[in-house]
Amino acid sequence: xxxxxETLKAEFKRILTDLNFTEAxxxxxxxxxxxxxxxxxxxxxxxxxxxxxxxIKEGLVKRDAEPTKTGGLGxxxxxxxxxxxxxxxxxxxxxxxxxxxxxxxxGCVALKNTNHWMRGGTxxxxxxxxxxxxxxxxxxxxNLPPWGGLDPRLGNNPLVIAVPRKNGHVVLDMxxxxxxxxxxxxxxxQNEALPLPGGYDAQGNLSTDAAAIIESKRTLPxxxxxxxxxxxxLDLMATVLSGGNSTAKITASEKESGSSQxxxxxxxxxxxxxxxxxxxxxxxxxxxxxESEGKSIAYPxxxxxxxxxxxxxxxxxxxxxxxxxxxAL
Numbered sequence: 049x050x051x052x053x054e055t056l057k058a059e060f061k062r063i064l065t066d067l068n069f070t071e072a073x074x075x076x077x078x079x080x081x082x083x084x085x086x087x088x089x090x091x092x093x094x095x096x097x098x099x100x101x102x103x104i105k106e107g108l109v110k111r112d113a114e115p116t117k118t119g120g121l122g123x124x125x126x127x128x129x130x131x132x133x134x135x136x137x138x139x140x141x142x143x144x145x146x147x148x149x150x151x152x153x154x155g156c157v158a159l160k161n162t163n164h165w166m167r168g169g170t171x172x173x174x175x176x177x178x179x180x181x182x183x184x185x186x187x188x189x190x191n192l193p194p195w196g197g198l199d200p201r202l203g204n205n206p207l208v209i210a211v212p213r214k215n216g217h218v219v220l221d222m223x224x225x226x227x228x229x230x231x232x233x234x235x236x237x238q239n240e241a242l243p244l245p246g247g248y249d250a251q252g253n254l255s256t257d258a259a260a261i262i263e264s265k266r267t268l269p270x271x272x273x274x275x276x277x278x279x280x281x282l283d284l285m286a287t288v289l290s291g292g293n294s295t296a297k298i299t300a301s302e303k304e305s306g307s308s309q310x311x312x313x314x315x316x317x318x319x320x321x322x323x324x325x326x327x328x329x330x331x332x333x334x335x336x337x338x339e340s341e342g343k344s345i346a347y348p349x350x351x352x353x354x355x356x357x358x359x360x361x362x363x364x365x366x367x368x369x370x371x372x373x374x375x376a377l
Contacts, residue, residue: 248266
């Protein structure tokens with residue numbers, strides 16, 4: 049079913065207000081969850097909201113916590129999220145990175161002791177809307193085996209790269225697995241096969257069965273060993289730069305809390321030459337012949353904008369069962 053965007057946001061805000069969030073914090077969290085679903089990332093919008101509420105009730109997410117600065121040198125700062133809501137911490141750190149970039153040309157904010165930031169692309173879009181290039185990443189609980197291994201020892205550490213563009217921002221938001229864990233859950237719930245193999249079943253065979261992959265806990269990294277290596281170095285950078293928890297430490301707690309994140313913003317020239325180069329790259333990629341009739345080549349973020357437009361016009365797609373669950377919270 050489809051629900052108007054404002055109705056979705058209002059329901060989130062009602063629940064967060066009942067959980068004693070301040071007006072401003074309830075508004076920003078509700079808006080972000082609703083925007084995630086609006087843009088088609090249902091796994092980190094409505095679908096993830098009940099888990100967010102559960103973490104608040106368990107005390108893993110501290111609704112009143114504020115980030116505090118712990119160190120810095122020039123264009124680099126370190127902050128402690130104090131286990132506050134991941135959305136609020138990430139938005140704050142993106143703003144800090146933008147401020148530093150405005151002063152220095154580049155800004156880097158490393159954050160420790162925070163919570164799940166939900167859709168990583170949110171902060172790429174935030175920076176791009178402000179006119180800044182952005183690179184951000186986070187570590188997570190271990191749910192990805194290292195290449196050649198059987199047991200999960202790497203986080204499925206999302207990487208976001210955004211470039212502002214007048215005709216639609218370019219925003220790459222990718223998990224390190226072929227399919228994000230939330231996407232696997234979505235295919236499982238809908239009893240649909242994955243379009244391409246996304247991991248291994250219990251017998252060690254590549255599989256398109258989301259349920260079998262979730263059960264085996266052996267997701268397939270993008271680029272095979274290359275994705276495995278990328279997941280490792282993202283964990284290294286997030287942990288070392290922030291002085292926070294590694295994937296190993298987060299996993300030991302058995303709850304995905306206390307993660308480490310990095311937010312980098314760069315101030316582009318923003319002149320006609322920059323615009324020309326961006327358009328040249330995108331236009332050239334679109335000259336490739338589509339693999340099938342009726343298909344087209346899209347840059348990262350293009351389909352997000354199409355989904356956003358449709359959601360605002362026709363209503364945001366929601367899973368009826370989860371929507372009913374949220375309304376009962």
